[in-house]
Amino acid sequence: MTHDWNTRTALVHGGTARSQWGEVSEAIFLTQGFVYDTAEAAQARFIEAGPDEFIYARYGNPTVSMFEKRIALLEGAEDAFATASGMAAVSGALTSILKAGDHVVAARALFGSCLYVLSDILTRFGVTVTFVDGTDLDQWQEAIGPQTTAVFFETVANPTLEVVDIEAVAKLAHHHGALVVVDNVFATPVFSRAISQGADVVIYSATKHIDGQGRALGGVILGARDFIRGTVEPYMKHTGGSMSPFTAWIMLKGLETIDLRVRAQTATALAVTEALQGHPKVVRAIYPGHSSHPQYDLTMHQMTKGGTVVALDLGGQEEAFRFLNALKIVLISNNLGDTKSIVTHPATTTHQRLPADQRASLGITPGLVRLSLGIEDTDDLIADVMQALDAI
Ligand SMILES: *Cc1c(COP(=O)(O)O)cnc(C)c1O
Numbered sequence: 534m535t536h537d538w539n540t541r542t543a544l545v546h547g548g549t550a551r552s553q554w555g556e557v558s559e560a561i562f563l564t565q566g567f568v569y570d571t572a573e574a575a576q577a578r579f580i581e582a583g584p585d586e587f588i589y590a591r592y593g594n595p596t597v598s599m600f601e602k603r604i605a606l607l608e609g610a611e612d613a614f615a616t617a618s619g620m621a622a623v624s625g626a627l628t629s630i631l632k633a634g635d636h637v638v639a640a641r642a643l644f645g646s647c648l649y650v651l652s653d654i655l656t657r658f659g660v661t662v663t664f665v666d667g668t669d670l671d672q673w674q675e676a677i678g679p680q681t682t683a684v685f686f687e688t689v690a691n692p693t694l695e696v697v698d699i700e701a702v703a704k705l706a707h708h709h710g711a712l713v714v715v716d717n718v719f720a721t722p723v724f725s726r727a728i729s730q731g732a733d734v735v736i737y738s739a740t741k742h743i744d745g746q747g748r749a750l751g752g753v754i755l756g757a758r759d760f761i762r763g764t765v766e767p768y769m770k771h772t773g774g775s776m777s778p779f780t781a782w783i784m785l786k787g788l789e790t791i792d793l794r795v796r797a798q799t800a801t802a803l804a805v806t807e808a809l810q811g812h813p814k815v816v817r818a819i820y821p822g823h824s825s826h827p828q829y830d831l832t833m834h835q836m837t838k839g840g841t842v843v844a845l846d847l848g849g850q851e852e853a854f855r856f857l858n859a860l861k862i863v864l865i866s867n868n869l870g871d872t873k874s875i876v877t878h879p880a881t882t883t884h885q886r887l888p889a890d891q892r893a894s895l896g897i898t899p900g901l902v903r904l905s906l907g908i909e910d911t912d913d914l915i916a917d918v919m920q921a922l923d924a925i
Contacts, residue, residue, distance in 0.1 A: 540607065544788050548602030550585070550595055561782040562595045590778060592770045597781040601753070603788050604743070607722050608735055610755035614765045615781055619718070619738020620646050621774035622752030624654070626714055626734050629768035630683055633659030638676040638711075640667025640686035640697055642895050645883060647716060651685065667697040668828070673705050681711040688727060688835070689719035692879045692903040693896040694819050694844050696828040699835060703731025718742075721870070723795040724836040734760070741870035742841065744787045745794050749780045794872060794908055798841035801906040801914060806843055808915045814852070814922040816900060819844040842869055843904045850899040852925045853878050857902065859924035862909060862917040869905035874914055877903040 538547065552560050567587045569575035578586050587593050601613040616622040627650065631637065639651050641664040651662045665672035667686050677684065684706045686697045703713045714734040717725050721742045727735050737743060739751035753776075754765050769775055776784075799822065806820040818825070821832040822839015832839055847853045856876075857865050863874040867883055877883060884897050892898075906914065 538606075541792055543606040544603065544790075544792055547606040548599040548785075550599055559596065559599055559782060559785050562778050564594070564778070565590045591773060591775045592766075593775075594778045594781070596778040596785065597776050600776070600781040600785045600788070603785060604722065604737075604739075604753050605755060607788065607791075608725060608755045609728055610735065611758040612761035613753050613755045614761050614769055615739075615776035615784070616752040616754065616769065617774045617776055617780075618750040619716075619736070619740055619752040620650070621769075622736045622738070622754045623647050623716060624650050625769050625772070625774050626736055626754045626765065627651075627655060627683070627685065628772075629764050630712060630714070630734075631655060631658075631660050635660050635682040636678070636680045637662045638673065638681055638684045638706075639664055640690065641665065642667055642690035642693060642695060643687060644691050644716065644718075645886065647685075647687070668695050670698065670701050670705070673702050677705050677709055677711060679709050681706070681709050683712040683714050685714045685716070687716045687719065688725075689821060689840060691719060692842075692844055692877070692883070692901065694719070694821050694826070694842065695896075696821055696831050696835065698831055699727055699730040699732055707731065718870075719840055719842060720836050721791075721795050721840055723792055724799075724838050724840065726835070728755070730835065733757070739784050739787075741868070742791060742795055743784050745791060745870055745872055746787065747868055747871045747873065749783045751776055751780045751784050795841060795870075796838075797908050798870075798872075798906045799838050801908075801911045802839060802841050802843050804911050805904070805906060805915055805918060806839075808919070809845070812922060814847060814925045815845055816848050817846040819846070841906050843906065845902050845904060846898060846900045847902060847922075847925065848900040850878075850880065853900050853902050855925045856921045859921035860917055861920070862913060863904065863921075869903070871905060872908045874907035874909055874917075875905045877905075879903055 597615050605613040663676040665676050706713050712733045715732045716736050718738050718741050735755040737753050806823045809815050809818040820843045863876045866875045867877050879897050
């Protein structure tokens, strides 16, 4: 029924299941369990629950199910499993796939917790991991072999905004029968076409653009129905990383406006990048959606737009701190994709724990700041950034 809806319609109406009261806004089913009419009905549901039959909130819940259906429509995935956080999605997707003896190839430039899961946790259970430069296809080709079970990468890396070629890496991985698992946060579900480009599993931290208003942690794993229900669901429902119904309601309402928000934020990110071209205080403005980015063509092919985050190299930590402290509208924090513009200094916060040489090899220099553009007025934001640069 929903298949001929365009995206904006699906984001408002997709997945809606109304109760007998006919409520307009989706109901929050804050219930841990469900009542069965008879003992036989309980037995039958435990043997096999139908698509709209629920047992226990850790297994599924009507509000969570509405969110899963709506985000699956946006992503163009067959199915989705909602998780308690982005990291529950990353660790759940990888752990549900992998077993002792398996081999994973991953891009080196990763969110800190993703790096920890791969290098410190999975290796304890006998999984070997090879890290490569995600933008270097030769390194992927060399590392992926018949023993490789999965590849993992951020499609746009945090915070340096390097873009990994999904189609090319998927081709190499699929040649050896390896699954392609992508963390797609920076690409956003609005601009993602990752599944049609070869990703088997797409992961989001819903904390970022899906909520988009800084209220709740959440995550989601998307992929083929057999994979989600046969591999991910058993792992998640027995290990406990499921999304709460209240969070699912927040994320469901977030999806109604995500297309409008992310497109407005992306237009501002491009406008800020353009305003900064040639600015004497800016060593480098990095934005995948601007023609100055080394992977601009790949970005346009893969995502059609550059997303909501711009990275600036301001020279050194002193310059970066002066810039952060002078901003009046943009908040110093560490979320991204929020309606409120947020600035982060990765070297001293999100990537502080990395050894200095590793930070340097990832391009996280002392002068690098990450600027996540919100939905405030574009001219106000450009003026705020300009006056903060004057303070350097
Ligand atoms: C934030 C983030 C995560 C983790 O998500 P949480 O919701 O904070 O658990 C994973 N990957 C990327 C790229 C992120 O930005």
